[in-house]
Amino acid sequence: xxxxxxxxxxxxxxxxxxxxxxxxxxxxKFFGIFLFxxxxxxxxxxxxxxxxxxxxxxxxxxxxxALGQLEISNRAKPISLVLREGQIDVRTRQALAAISDIKRFxxxxxxxxxxxxxxxxxxxxxxxxxxxxxxxxxxxxxxSWSFPLVGSFxxxxxxxxxxxxxxxxxxxKAGFDSDxxxxxxxxxxxxxRDPLLSTMIPQSQDFGDLIEVVLHESVHSTLYLPGQxxxxxxxxxxxxxxxxxxxxxxxxx
Numbered sequence: 001x002x003x004x005x006x007x008x009x010x011x012x013x014x015x016x017x018x019x020x021x022x023x024x025x026x027x028x029k030f031f032g033i034f035l036f037x038x039x040x041x042x043x044x045x046x047x048x049x050x051x052x053x054x055x056x057x058x059x060x061x062x063x064x065x066a067l068g069q070l071e072i073s074n075r076a077k078p079i080s081l082v083l084r085e086g087q088i089d090v091r092t093r094q095a096l097a098a099i100s101d102i103k104r105f106x107x108x109x110x111x112x113x114x115x116x117x118x119x120x121x122x123x124x125x126x127x128x129x130x131x132x133x134x135x136x137x138x139x140x141x142x143x144s145w146s147f148p149l150v151g152s153f154x155x156x157x158x159x160x161x162x163x164x165x166x167x168x169x170x171x172x173k174a175g176f177d178s179d180x181x182x183x184x185x186x187x188x189x190x191x192x193r194d195p196l197l198s199t200m201i202p203q204s205q206d207f208g209d210l211i212e213v214v215l216h217e218s219v220h221s222t223l224y225l226p227g228q229x230x231x232x233x234x235x236x237x238x239x240x241x242x243x244x245x246x247x248x249x250x251x252x253x
Contacts, residue, residue, distance in 0.1 A: 130159075133154055187221060215240040223235070
């Protein structure tokens, strides 16, 4: 089928993202090439992607996903290096210094040991991604988007706010109730090493939310059932909150 205006708009936006990612691409040449090839592999998924009526996603969605992940991964710097350089504010320094303790606690509680959150990426924006979800009017049944290998999801993440808004409008024109919200973090489910993102660090020095997010994403890395996005999110939300409270109690807070 011909590309929708939403697809064309998304592609144009993320050509701009590609230009911004170019310096990082050359700085990490081989890793960048690998990520970019993985992104193009995801384009193939469009051939087998099941989407709601009127809510189809074109190649632009997969392109933005590949470029967004490429930029985040290539801008990541080891937390140990960021702390040594000392070019961050006190709040960020305190947050980064606490990550190793949170990871050790998570492993002690039975969560999978990973190399996630060993690096830091300063996104210089208010959200990691913008999440779009939808349902039929007057219905509590969420629409889902199904992909090969990774199963179905009741939401789609966009790295560009304008593109997320455009897709939300597309869903509403197709008759869906839709929702658009920012997300401070997301998990690549083991496909890549997830860095700690600047959007995960709260504006105050109360790091309870940061602790919960790190533990939440660690649950995803430990257990994720394809096609069960509601269960996955509910489990990660519950365990993340419970473990965060336990961690704070152990710290005497």
